[in-house]
Amino acid sequence: MAEKIGSSEKDIKQFLDDLDLEMDEYKDTYVSKGWDEFPDFYLGKTHWGEYRPTHKVSPILNFLRQSIERRTSQMTDSKPFVDIFPYYDPLQDVADALIEILKAKWAEQSLDMTITDIIFYAEMFGSSGVNTLYDKALRFGKGDTTMQCIDPRYLNFDPSVTASQYIDRGEYIRIEQILATSSLKLAYDNDEIKADAPFEFIRERKRATAKGRTSRSVLKNIKKSAIDRSLVKEYWVQDRAKSRGKFKYPGGRHIIVAGGEIVIDEKNPYWDQRFPIDMLDWHRNPDSAWGEGDIRDLAELQRLLNKLVAIVVENGLLMTNAIWIGDSNALDADEWEQLDNVPGLKVKKKPGSDLKREIVEPIPQTILQLIMYLEKAIDTIAGNSEVVRGSVPGEVKSGTAIEALQTAALSLIRLKSRAVESLLERVGQKWISRIFQFESDERNMFSFKSPEDFQKFKFTRDMLKGPSKFFKNKEEAWKNFLFKVRPGSSLSMTNWQKSLIAMQMYQAQPKPLLDRYAVLETMDWPGRSDVLARLEAEEQAQMQQMVAMQQAMGATPPSGMKGGSAPKVSDINSPHATQGMREAQSKGVG
Numbered sequence: 001m002a003e004k005i006g007s008s009e010k011d012i013k014q015f016l017d018d019l020d021l022e023m024d025e026y027k028d029t030y031v032s033k034g035w036d037e038f039p040d041f042y043l044g045k046t047h048w049g050e051y052r053p054t055h056k057v058s059p060i061l062n063f064l065r066q067s068i069e070r071r072t073s074q075m076t077d078s079k080p081f082v083d084i085f086p087y088y089d090p091l092q093d094v095a096d097a098l099i100e101i102l103k104a105k106w107a108e109q110s111l112d113m114t115i116t117d118i119i120f121y122a123e124m125f126g127s128s129g130v131n132t133l134y135d136k137a138l139r140f141g142k143g144d145t146t147m148q149c150i151d152p153r154y155l156n157f158d159p160s161v162t163a164s165q166y167i168d169r170g171e172y173i174r175i176e177q178i179l180a181t182s183s184l185k186l187a188y189d190n191d192e193i194k195a196d197a198p199f200e201f202i203r204e205r206k207r208a209t210a211k212g213r214t215s216r217s218v219l220k221n222i223k224k225s226a227i228d229r230s231l232v233k234e235y236w237v238q239d240r241a242k243s244r245g246k247f248k249y250p251g252g253r254h255i256i257v258a259g260g261e262i263v264i265d266e267k268n269p270y271w272d273q274r275f276p277i278d279m280l281d282w283h284r285n286p287d288s289a290w291g292e293g294d295i296r297d298l299a300e301l302q303r304l305l306n307k308l309v310a311i312v313v314e315n316g317l318l319m320t321n322a323i324w325i326g327d328s329n330a331l332d333a334d335e336w337e338q339l340d341n342v343p344g345l346k347v348k349k350k351p352g353s354d355l356k357r358e359i360v361e362p363i364p365q366t367i368l369q370l371i372m373y374l375e376k377a378i379d380t381i382a383g384n385s386e387v388v389r390g391s392v393p394g395e396v397k398s399g400t401a402i403e404a405l406q407t408a409a410l411s412l413i414r415l416k417s418r419a420v421e422s423l424l425e426r427v428g429q430k431w432i433s434r435i436f437q438f439e440s441d442e443r444n445m446f447s448f449k450s451p452e453d454f455q456k457f458k459f460t461r462d463m464l465k466g467p468s469k470f471f472k473n474k475e476e477a478w479k480n481f482l483f484k485v486r487p488g489s490s491l492s493m494t495n496w497q498k499s500l501i502a503m504q505m506y507q508a509q510p511k512p513l514l515d516r517y518a519v520l521e522t523m524d525w526p527g528r529s530d531v532l533a534r535l536e537a538e539e540q541a542q543m544q545q546m547v548a549m550q551q552a553m554g555a556t557p558p559s560g561m562k563g564g565s566a567p568k569v570s571d572i573n574s575p576h577a578t579q580g581m582r583e584a585q586s587k588g589v590g
Helices: 009-030 035-042 063-076 089-108 111-125 164-169 181-188 294-319 333-338 365-382 399-409 411-438 474-480 492-506 516-522 528-552 575-587
Strands: 082-086 127-135 144-150 155-157 172-180 229-237 253-258 261-267 277-281 283-285 288-292 323-326 355-358 443-450 453-459 481-485
Touching: 009 155, 009 172, 009 229, 009 253, 009 261, 009 288, 035 063, 035 111, 035 294, 063 111, 063 294, 063 365, 063 411, 082 089, 082 411, 089 111, 089 144, 089 411, 089 443, 089 453, 089 481, 111 127, 111 144, 111 277, 111 294, 111 411, 127 288, 127 411, 144 411, 155 277, 164 277, 164 288, 164 411, 172 181, 181 229, 181 261, 277 283, 277 288, 277 411, 294 365, 411 474, 411 481, 474 481, 492 516, 516 528
Parallel strands: none
Antiparallel strands: 082 481, 127 144, 127 277, 155 172, 172 229, 229 253, 253 261, 283 288, 323 355, 443 453
16 A cells, blocks of 8 residues: 655655645634734733723723633642553553552652643634643653643644644644754754744744645743744555555654654554544534634623723713813913913903803713623623622522532533543553653652642552453553543532532431441541551550540450440440440440
């Protein structure tokens, strides 16, 4: 079978140029219109026209930024609960080790901020990319597996893919970035790499070429770069060419073009044979994997709100600075120039002429009502109701009723959290493969023991070994495990509700429905085994103290019970047993 792409440099570049043309035209036409202005609009810089008279006010009530930041905060308050399930029981120890390894990498690399970036870009532009890779620069040059957020302005892919969860199954994906030319020459040992990066950072402009391609630009608002920089394009392309009956590029072809030079052309280097790129879309688009962001929904409402506020402010200024109206001969030319709004100003007019101040009519009440309506409309569309903002809804005072309203108000957030959890599951499955492939050094790993403290464990390669029949092909060992995120665990409100229910079940009468360990596990309390061990040691010491008190008072424990009438040590997990012991101690009886 002939190669789809070709092997000569000329053929490869021509093929990649055709891919660029196809995906860039689609993205420019149907997806990224207005993206250039979104960051400035989010920051409140472009709510008004650039040229406005000096006497006009330009108020900016940036509800949009507040909305995006509040939503991002709500979705990143809690770390999701992760489970790794082995398809075969003898591999449970390996699955437990994988969970600890991933928890350590999450803590060591501060991946909470990566999730924050992913959600932020998705809210702004409608989509955000994730790259699950082995980064040689991590751990001070020793390398490590990680996930990285991809700015959607630097990402493009096969336009035939219509769902974000399937972009790694498309025909091609491209990632762009700008790097220093000298660093690229050093990294790839290629002195032919050119300094071809255009200027003006992240602004798209049409290049005068025969194909009318769009070029990404860099270094905004400067005329000349202080150092040479190059445009780097990384491609993941399906190439089903065969040689002697076998695929030459199983899992696709990985090509990197830096400064116009092909510096890498290889088969997919990862064991899972999947493109390493995944994507989160914010508002679903049934015709494309690209989503829609909040700015596209709220920008016009934000502009209209600011214009109405400007009208109110300008009206107030005019009411306190009324217009002078008079006959042209009422004052001399110099006196007209001196006429202003100084309090107590005395004005002499000529006999027979008229001069007065015209009071501006107050704005209609409907304008103020419209402003209030727009504020509520922005909150409603963004999903920020009263209970979400922490306010008491109307006259509702019942805790149960408020909780029910919170649950209903967070329905939109739960929908988004399911999309984030689905993204993490796809990324996590790839990450398991990366761990088996690249994790080899024996070293200490660190994860959170509590919100204020770390715990360490020593990683060895033996932790990833199991019965030999499951590891005959080491490159397929990852297929024995399933990465899952517990539904709803990424939301702090959901976790709080589960914890509250668990406490109620622990305090149930006449017998608890959950023990203490189950309650702490529901809360995902760090170091729960140590906490329970300390409690049991303290309670056992209390039991021994009670027995000593009984013996000192001359009491004889009933036959078969060495601890008096108090519960056995095996029963001390009961909250009622604990309460009974305390009452007995307070009364001085067994």
